[in-house]
Amino acid sequence: MNLEELHWFVVLAETEHVTDAAAELGVSQPTLSRALARLEREAGTPLFDRVNRRLRLNAYGQIMLEHARRGIAEMRSATERIAALRDPDTGGVRFAFLHSLASWYVPEQLRRFRASAPAIRFELFQGPAHEISRRVLSGHADVAITSPRPTAPGLGWRRLYVEQLTLAVPRGHPLAGRAKVRLSAAAGEPFVALSPQAGLRQLADELWAEDAVDPDIVFEATEIPTVEGLVAAGFGVAVVPIPRQPRGESRIVHVPLSNAGAKREVGLVWNRDAVLSPPAQRFFDFLRNHALEA
Structure with missing residues (x-):
């Protein structure tokens, strides 16, 4: 039974009369009677006792009415929540x-x-x-x-935008004074990198492969600030984007990479x-x- 027919059952339970319920719902009496018969077949038992020409909910019908009202309320709540989420101003x-x-x-x-x-x-x-x-x-x-x-x-x-990739080195590093550097210049350096699943790590892997660099990765981090913090502490160098905003104290130098693919x-x-x-x-x-x- 669909939600509309479940509503019909609730109205029928409240009016206790097929003719009155059909008139209130704007459907024909045979249509309402067939819907009730389908619901009773699905329930496996009559839901009303027929008393004279009226219907009276029996114990099974009372249970069905309780859940029908709850189900209708839940579906109404769901559609209201969906409508709210889809509102372009408040969703x-x-x-x-x-x-x-x-x-x-x-x-x-x-x-x-x-x-x-x-x-x-x-x-x-x-x-x-x-x-x-x-x-x-x-x-x-x-x-x-x-x-x-x-x-x-x-x-x-x-x-949306493109970032230049750089070689991050500690201040005072031999490569820190270069205007640009190719990644192969750091071939003998220990590297701090992001984990293999990270998008930036994938770019670094491509650059290492392009320059035939077999990196000595001393630590794999989950975030760039951690990578840069370890570079500042002297653990190694790293491939990171050029910062758009200062990242804490300037204890590292970002040297732009001259590799053609050094962009994110x-x-x-x-x-x-x-x-x-x-x-x-x-x-x-x-x-x-x-x-x-x-």
Whole structure:
């Protein structure tokens, strides 16, 4: 029995008369009688006692009425919640982004967007690139910002900006005074890197392979600030993006890499097979229209 017929049962239970219930519902008496018969077949027992020309709920019907009212209320609540989430002014957006974008880009974009849509709610997820792609494809995130461009089928991509990659070295390091450096110049250095699943690590792996560098990785971290902190402490050097904003005390030097592929594309990702809710579409359009690239 569908939700509409469940409502018919509730009205029938309240009026205790097929003719009166049919008139109130605007359906024919035979249609209502057939719906009741289907419900009783599904329940496996009569739900009413027939007394004279009226219907009286029996013990089984009382149980069905209790659950029918609860089910109708739950479905009404669900549709109201869905409508609220889809409201372009007060709905919700599930947004995922990289760890490394949490210090400046993502907070700034959220601040600017919320200035024009303060009532929209956000469910935020911060994580590595492979987990972000999984969440978008599985429907657990509406839109995401990640890097590098994911290769999984079904994901849409819109580049937002490009970052220059650098070799981070401790202040006073022999390479610290160079205007630019090729990654091969650090071939004999210990490296601090991100974990293999990280998007930036994938770019570093490509650069090492391009320059035939077999890196001596002394530690794998989960976030760029940890990588840079260990570089500052003298544990090694690292491949990181050039900072857009100061990252604490300047105890390291970022030397731009001259390798042609020493760039990180940061972009907007979404599931091409999914329809964005109005608030998610509004946020998506905002990010796309405020891309930093030329």
